[in-house]
Amino acid sequence: MTLVFAWLLAWAAGVAAYCAFDARREPGWWASAAGHGLVFGMLLAGAMADAFAREDTIHAVHHAALRLALLALGAGAFAVWRRRRIGGERVVVGAPTLEKWKVILLATGALSIVYRGWLALREILLRPTFPWDAWDAWAVKSKAWFLLGHYEPFVSATTWITSAAGADYTGPAWSYPAALAWMQIWFASAAGGWIEPLVNLPWLALWIGLLLAHYGQWRALGLSTLRAAAFAYALASLPLLTVHVALAGYADLWIATLFGFAVLAWMRWLAQRDVSQLALAAACVLLMPWLKLEGAVWMSLSIVVAIACSVPRRARHFVIGAIGVAAFVVASVGHITLPVYGLGWISIGWQSIDVPVIGTLAIAFHAKALGGAFASLFLQPSWHLLWWLLPVVVIWRWREFRASRPLRCLAALLVICFAFLAFLFLFTDAAQWAESYTAINRLIMHLVPAVITLLALLLRDVALPRESIRTA
Numbered sequence: 001m002t003l004v005f006a007w008l009l010a011w012a013a014g015v016a017a018y019c020a021f022d023a024r025r026e027p028g029w030w031a032s033a034a035g036h037g038l039v040f041g042m043l044l045a046g047a048m049a050d051a052f053a054r055e056d057t058i059h060a061v062h063h064a065a066l067r068l069a070l071l072a073l074g075a076g077a078f079a080v081w082r083r084r085r086i087g088g089e090r091v092v093v094g095a096p097t098l099e100k101w102k103v104i105l106l107a108t109g110a111l112s113i114v115y116r117g118w119l120a121l122r123e124i125l126l127r128p129t130f131p132w133d134a135w136d137a138w139a140v141k142s143k144a145w146f147l148l149g150h151y152e153p154f155v156s157a158t159t160w161i162t163s164a165a166g167a168d169y170t171g172p173a174w175s176y177p178a179a180l181a182w183m184q185i186w187f188a189s190a191a192g193g194w195i196e197p198l199v200n201l202p203w204l205a206l207w208i209g210l211l212l213a214h215y216g217q218w219r220a221l222g223l224s225t226l227r228a229a230a231f232a233y234a235l236a237s238l239p240l241l242t243v244h245v246a247l248a249g250y251a252d253l254w255i256a257t258l259f260g261f262a263v264l265a266w267m268r269w270l271a272q273r274d275v276s277q278l279a280l281a282a283a284c285v286l287l288m289p290w291l292k293l294e295g296a297v298w299m300s301l302s303i304v305v306a307i308a309c310s311v312p313r314r315a316r317h318f319v320i321g322a323i324g325v326a327a328f329v330v331a332s333v334g335h336i337t338l339p340v341y342g343l344g345w346i347s348i349g350w351q352s353i354d355v356p357v358i359g360t361l362a363i364a365f366h367a368k369a370l371g372g373a374f375a376s377l378f379l380q381p382s383w384h385l386l387w388w389l390l391p392v393v394v395i396w397r398w399r400e401f402r403a404s405r406p407l408r409c410l411a412a413l414l415v416i417c418f419a420f421l422a423f424l425f426l427f428t429d430a431a432q433w434a435e436s437y438t439a440i441n442r443l444i445m446h447l448v449p450a451v452i453t454l455l456a457l458l459l460r461d462v463a464l465p466r467e468s469i470r471t472a
Contacts, residue, residue, distance in 0.1 A: 002061060002190045002191075002192065003187070003190040003191050003192075003198065005061075005065075005190070006045070006061050006065070006186060006187060006189075006190030007190075007205075009041075009045070009065060009068055009069060009072070010041035010042055010044065010045040010068070010186070011037055011038055011041045012037075012041070012072050013037075013040075013041050013044050013045070013068050013069075013071055013072035013075070014036065014037035014038060014039065014040035014041025014042070014043075014044060015033050015034065015036075015037030015041070016037075016071075016072045016073075016075035016076040016079060017037070017040045017041075017044065017071075017072075017075045018032070018033050018036040018037050018040055018280075019033055019075070019076070019079035019083075020075040020076075020078045020079045020082070021276050021277075021279055021280040021283070022274075022276050022277065022280060023079050023082035023083040023086060023276070024086065024274070024276075026219075026220040027219040027220055028215060028216035028217065028218065028219025028220050028228065029216060029220070030216070031212045031213065031215045031216030031219070032212070032213055032216030032217055032220065033216070034209075034212050034213075034216075035208070035209040035210065035211065035212030035213030035214070035215070035216060036209065036213045036261065036280075037209070038205050038206070038208060038209030038212070039206060039209040039210070039213070039257055039258070039261070042183050042186075042202050042205065042206070043179065043183065043287065044068060044071065045064070045068060045183060045186040045187075046179055046180065046181075046182035046183030046184075046185070046186055047179070047182065048064035048065075048067050048068045048071075048186070049061075049063075049064050049182045049183070049185045049186045049189070050178070050179075050182040050185075051064070051067070052064045052067055053185065053189070054150065054151040055150055055151070056149065056150065057145045057146050057148070057149055057150060057151065057185050057189065058146065058149050058189060059189060060185050060186055060188075060189035061186060061189045061190045062189075064186070098225065098226070102226050105226070106225070106226065106229050109229055109230070109232075109233045110229070112233065112237075113211065113232070113233060113236045116236060116237070116242060117204065117207065117208065117245075119242075119246075120204055120207070120242055120245040120246045121204055123245075123246035123247075124197055124200050124201060124203065124204060124245070124246065124248050125197045126197075127197075128196040128197075129196050129200060129248070129249045130247050130249065132247075133173075133249075133250060134247060134248070134249025134250050135249065136171065136172045136173055137171075137172070137173035137176050137251070138173075138176070138180055138181060138184075138249055138250070138251060139181070139184065139196075139199075139249055140171050140173075141154060141171075141178055141181040142178075142180075142181035142182070142184035142185050142188070142199070143184075143194055144169060145181070145185060146184075146185055146188045146189070146194050147194060152168065152169055153168055153169070154168070154169045154170060154171055154174040155168045155169070155170055155174060156170065156174055156175070157170050157174075175293075176251075176292065176293060177289065177290050177291055177292065177293070177295075179290040179291050180251055180254065180291060183202060184199045184200075184202075187199050187201065187202060200248035200249060201248075202248075203244070203245050203248035203249070203253065204245055204248070206245075206253055206254060206257060207236075207241065207242070207245045207253070209257065210235070210241075210253075210256075210257045210260065210449065211232050211235060211236050213260075213261060213264070214231070214232060214235060214260060214264065214449060214452070214453070215228050215229065215231075215232040217261075217264035217265070217267075217268065218231060218232075218264075218453070218456050218460075220268060221264070221267060221268060221271065221456075221457060221460070222457075222460050222461075223456060223457075223460045224460075227456070227459070227460060228456070231452055231455070231456040234452060235448075235449060235452050237384065238382075238383060238384060238386070238448065239381055239382055239383070239384070240382040240383065240441055240445055241253065241256070241445065241448070244442075244445070250442070251291050251292040252292070252442045252443070252445055252446060253445070254291045254292070255288055255291055255292050255294060255295050255298065255446045256445050256446045256447070256448060256449055257449065258284045258285075258287055258288050258291070258295075259284070259288065259298055259302075259446055259447065259449065259450060260449025260450050260452075260453065261280070261281075261284045262280075262281045262284035262285045262288075262302060263281075263410060263413070263449070263450040263453055264453060265277040265278070265280040265281035265284065266278070266281040266306065266409075266410075267406050267410060267453065267457065269281060270309075270405065270406035270409060271406050281306075285298075285299050285302050285303065286299065289341055293343060293358065294443060294446065296340055296341055296343045297340070297343075297420065298417065298446060299341065300340055300341070301413070301416055301417055301420065302413065304416075305409070305412055305413040305416060306409075306413075308412075309405075309409040309412070336348050336349075343355055343356070343358075349363075351363055353428065361428040361429045361430065362428065362429055363427055363428060364427065364428075365426060365427055366425075366426060366427070366431030366434075366435075368431070368435050369425050369426050369431035369434040369435055370426065371435075372425075372431075372434035372435045372436070372437055372440060373422075373425055373426070373434050373440060375437065376434070376437055376440050376441050376444065377444070380437065380441075382441055383448070386448070386451070386452075389455070390451065390454075390455065393455055393458055393459065394411075394458065397458040397459065397462075400458060401458060404457075406457070407454065407457055407458065410450070410453070410454050410457075411454065413450075414447060414450060414451060414454065417447055418447065421440075421443055421444065424443075425440055
């Protein structure tokens, strides 16, 4: 009962937090609220455990539940107040009757997704956390804190060796953020012990939230029920995403989800100028560094692109000129040090890049990594035919792409993100992760929900009359 209570309370808090951002009832609002609520609720529960249960991790729910409930009530009250304020601008959504074949198709797709989720649930319940990064980087902290009964800092190996015996703890990923570890503390406390299948259930809930929120936001962006469901099925069927559910414990699916949420909200801001969606996008972007170090990179790139896209067209050539001058100065000096939130001061030179929490990456071209990158995208079964279809769809819908500023902005963000990955895996020591088909797929996955959103928006009105999603 405590575990059920912990889940329901976290979900309610997350739904209330989402509704505080978006109080409008547009098409798909229920799916958006449920999906975002699942993800935000789990993170809020972890944040409350971090804030109020450091001295007694075993009873984290007991210490944090009341605070989380108060937060949920406050967010819910704010959402109701906002809803009443915009009551005069209510969006009336029609509910056209679907043809029988569409109903059958939707039901078949939904049952297929449920069955896939059931298979992933069985995998989670059948085994403990796998002894890969899921254990080395994430669960080691939460399990240590829970079994100790209180929080202890994790430090570098050098600091650990020089500190008093037993004073600190260390590990291969000691510097990684601990937000997900505290989330696991919340559910371990609710389960009454460190029961890894129950501690890892949030990864299945994350997958469900990812699909629901994307379906809901796609509906609000103009996709019909059938099209939004079709793209939700496409997202759900990608093999690597389900693998990260079944092998629960990695942070990559969390980054992919929040990056996808941020892109969806940003698209709604660009298309509809809804300030609440801009705030939601900013919240998702700022959360990413708290989950994984790579989140700091995606946050930085997202902010830069969003600012660049907000610059008026007349001023863009000045911005481009300033960037060119800055690049020339950096190239002339040959060395620059930049602060990046979550990573520290990064030193970039001609020969190497030094990241304090990761180490030094030597810069050199690695030809063998090209084969690994090509195989990861186009030959291995991780992505079905996604990367073959993407350029075909963009070429086919080029006129619509050129005519839509939001789509051009999204494409610019994705191109810059993929350019960063290309540099990382082809021109630094990270090439070994491309040659071994390991981290390259996991980092590509961070961008995949956003890529599906690009495809969905490009194809939202193909072969059908475009439906209006807003009526007075």
